[in-house]
Amino acid sequence: MSGCHAEVVNARHTVVIGAGIVGLATARELATRDPSARVTVLDKESAVAAHQSSHNSGVVHAGVYYQPGSLKAQLCIEGRLLLExxxxxxxxxxxxxxxxxxxxDPHELPALDEIERRARANMVPDLRRVDRAGLEDIEPHASGIAxxxxxGTAIVDYGAVARTIAGLGLFDVRLGFEVTSIRRLRSELVxxxxxxxxxxAPEQIRADRVVICGGLDADRLSESAGHRPSETMVAFRGEYWRLKPDRSHLARGLIYPVPDPRYPFLGVHFTKRVGGAVDxxxxxxxxxxxEGYRWSDVDLRYLARTCASQAFLRMAAVNWRAGLHELAGSLSKRLFVGRAAQxxxxxxxxxxxxxxxxxxxxxxxxxxxxxxDFVVARFGQEGNVVSVINAPSPAATSAMAIGRYVADRVLADPA
Ligand SMILES: Cc1cc2nc3c(=O)[nH]c(=O)nc-3n(C[C@H](O)[C@H](O)[C@H](O)COP(=O)(O)OP(=O)(O)OC[C@H]3O[C@@H](n4cnc5c(N)ncnc54)[C@H](O)[C@@H]3O)c2cc1C
Known part of the structure; x- marks a missing residue:
C-alpha cells in the first residue's frame, strides 16, 4: 500500500473509490487485464474492508435463492467458483x-418449492430435498417438516479475502482518503x-476513469459525479447474537428459515463462522x-435526507408492519431468541x-x-464513470465476478 503522492497525472489512470471487497476485486481485475495501466483504490477508513465486507455472515452462497437469469444468479454462481x-x-x-x-410450517411449503425450483434452475451442486428425518440426519438439533x-454452501472470512487482494501489489491502495467530490476537467476527471x-485542503487526483464502489455512500458519490440516480440508499442494520461456546454444537452448518419473498434479506439464520463460533x-x-452499527449512532443529516426522500416514504408506508416486527426483535432478546428457537x-x-x-x-x-438485483450504471462524458449502485448480499460471494462485469463496462468503447 502506498503512502502520500503529490497530484498525479497519468494518461491511463483509473481511480476506484471504496476498498471493500467489490472495489478491491474490481481493481484487481482492471490491473490484471492491463498491467501497464495505473489503478488506485481510495478509501476513507484506515483499513480495507472496514464496513460491509467485514461485517457480514461470511456465507459463500451457492445460488439457492436468486431469480434465474438475474445478475445476482449469474454473478453469484461465477463468483463462488472464482472465490474458491x-x-x-x-x-x-x-x-x-x-x-x-x-x-x-405447512404454509411455508409453496415458498420452499419455489426456492428448490430456483436452486435447480441455477444448477446449485448436489441440491437435495429432505423430509423431517432427512433434516435430522444433517442437523440433529433442528426442527422442521421439510x-x-x-x-456446497461454504463459509469464509471476507475481511481476510479483501486484505489478501489488497496485499497482492497489483494496484495502489490509499487509506484515510475521503472522497468529497468528482468533477470533470476537460477530458479528465478530478x-x-x-x-x-x-x-x-483536499488533494486533487486526476483520472481517466472513475469506478464507484462506495457501498453505503454509492448514491452520494454517484450524484457528485453528475449522475442523478433514481435510487435512494437506505442503511439497514443487521444484529447478531452468538451461541455460547458450549452450545455451538447445536448447529453443524448453516440453518436458514424460508425467507419472505417480499424482502431481499434472507431471515435470521444460524451461521457457523470460520473458527467455530455460531451466530x-x-x-x-x-x-x-x-454506518449506524448501534442504536446510539445517529446522523441527523442522513435521517433528514432519508426521510425527505419519496422512495423512503413509499417504502415505509408499505413495509411498516415488517419494520415493527424487526424492531421488536431488536429490542427484546427474549423475542429474538424465541423466533430463532422455531x-x-x-x-x-x-x-x-x-x-x-x-x-x-x-x-x-x-x-x-x-x-x-445488483445495479451497475455507466455515465459521465464517454461513459468514463462506472458506479456499483446496488450490491447487497450475495455481493461478497459474487465480488470477483462483479469485478469482471464492472471491468467490462469500464473498458467498453466510449458511450
Ligand atoms: C449483516 C450483513 C450480512 C451479510 N452476509 C453476507 C453473506 O453471508 N454473503 C454474502 O455474499 N454477502 C453478505 N452480505 C453482503 C456483503 O457483505 C456486501 O454486499 C459486500 O460486502 C459489499 O461490498 P462493497 O465493497 O460494495 O461495500 P463495502 O464493504 O461497504 O465497501 C465500501 C467502501 O467504500 C468506502 N467509502 C464510502 N464512501 C467513501 C468516500 N466518500 N471516500 C472514500 N471511501 C468511501 C467505505 O469506507 C467502504 O470501505 C452481508 C451484508 C451485511 C451487512
Missing part, C-alpha cells in the same frame, strides 16, 4: 459446511479527497446513520451473548421497492 479458486491459491480457510433452508439442503481530519442473525432494522427448539435465552452487527447498503427504487 482464489482461497485455494492463497491458503485462505474455505469451509464447505453446507446449508439447510427449513420449513417449519428442507432444501445445499451441501477526484477530490480529504486526507485525514486535520488536512487543510444467530442478522435481523434488519433501519439504521439511524449510514428452527432450533433447544435454544434458550441463556445460550446466547451479544454478537457483532453489520449495516447493509440497500438501494430503494422511486416506487419504494427494495431493489433485489
Amino acid at each position: 479458486e482464489f482461497c485455494d491459491d492463497h491458503r485462505i480457510d474455505f469451509e464447505r459446511c453446507g446449508k439447510v433452508v427449513v420449513a417449519t 428442507a432444501v439442503h445445499s451441501p 477526484v477530490s479527497a480529504k486526507a485525514g481530519k486535520g488536512a487543510d 444467530i442473525g442478522p435481523n434488519a432494522v433501519l439504521a439511524l446513520a449510514r 428452527l432450533l427448539p433447544e435454544l434458550t435465552v441463556g445460550d446466547v451473548v451479544r454478537g457483532p452487527a453489520g449495516v447493509r447498503a440497500q438501494a430503494v427504487g422511486p416506487n419504494g421497492a427494495l431493489l433485489d
Whole structure:
C-alpha cells in the first residue's frame, strides 16, 4: 500500500473509490487485464474492508435463492467458483459446511418449492430435498417438516479475502482518503479527497476513469459525479447474537428459515463462522446513520435526507408492519431468541451473548421497492464513470465476478 503522492497525472489512470471487497476485486481485475495501466483504490477508513465486507455472515452462497437469469444468479454462481479458486491459491480457510433452508410450517411449503425450483434452475451442486428425518440426519438439533439442503454452501472470512487482494501489489491502495467530490476537467476527471481530519485542503487526483464502489455512500458519490440516480440508499442494520461456546454444537452448518419473498434479506439464520463460533442473525432494522452499527449512532443529516426522500416514504408506508416486527426483535432478546428457537427448539435465552452487527447498503427504487438485483450504471462524458449502485448480499460471494462485469463496462468503447 502506498503512502502520500503529490497530484498525479497519468494518461491511463483509473481511480476506484471504496476498498471493500467489490472495489478491491474490481481493481484487481482492471490491473490484471492491463498491467501497464495505473489503478488506485481510495478509501476513507484506515483499513480495507472496514464496513460491509467485514461485517457480514461470511456465507459463500451457492445460488439457492436468486431469480434465474438475474445478475445476482449469474454473478453469484461465477463468483463462488472464482472465490474458491482464489482461497485455494492463497491458503485462505474455505469451509464447505453446507446449508439447510427449513420449513417449519405447512404454509411455508409453496415458498420452499419455489426456492428448490430456483436452486435447480441455477444448477446449485448436489441440491437435495429432505423430509423431517432427512433434516435430522444433517442437523440433529433442528426442527422442521421439510428442507432444501445445499451441501456446497461454504463459509469464509471476507475481511481476510479483501486484505489478501489488497496485499497482492497489483494496484495502489490509499487509506484515510475521503472522497468529497468528482468533477470533470476537460477530458479528465478530478477526484477530490480529504486526507485525514486535520488536512487543510483536499488533494486533487486526476483520472481517466472513475469506478464507484462506495457501498453505503454509492448514491452520494454517484450524484457528485453528475449522475442523478433514481435510487435512494437506505442503511439497514443487521444484529447478531452468538451461541455460547458450549452450545455451538447445536448447529453443524448453516440453518436458514424460508425467507419472505417480499424482502431481499434472507431471515435470521444460524451461521457457523470460520473458527467455530455460531451466530444467530442478522435481523434488519433501519439504521439511524449510514454506518449506524448501534442504536446510539445517529446522523441527523442522513435521517433528514432519508426521510425527505419519496422512495423512503413509499417504502415505509408499505413495509411498516415488517419494520415493527424487526424492531421488536431488536429490542427484546427474549423475542429474538424465541423466533430463532422455531428452527432450533433447544435454544434458550441463556445460550446466547451479544454478537457483532453489520449495516447493509440497500438501494430503494422511486416506487419504494427494495431493489433485489445488483445495479451497475455507466455515465459521465464517454461513459468514463462506472458506479456499483446496488450490491447487497450475495455481493461478497459474487465480488470477483462483479469485478469482471464492472471491468467490462469500464473498458467498453466510449458511450
Ligand atoms: C449483516 C450483513 C450480512 C451479510 N452476509 C453476507 C453473506 O453471508 N454473503 C454474502 O455474499 N454477502 C453478505 N452480505 C453482503 C456483503 O457483505 C456486501 O454486499 C459486500 O460486502 C459489499 O461490498 P462493497 O465493497 O460494495 O461495500 P463495502 O464493504 O461497504 O465497501 C465500501 C467502501 O467504500 C468506502 N467509502 C464510502 N464512501 C467513501 C468516500 N466518500 N471516500 C472514500 N471511501 C468511501 C467505505 O469506507 C467502504 O470501505 C452481508 C451484508 C451485511 C451487512
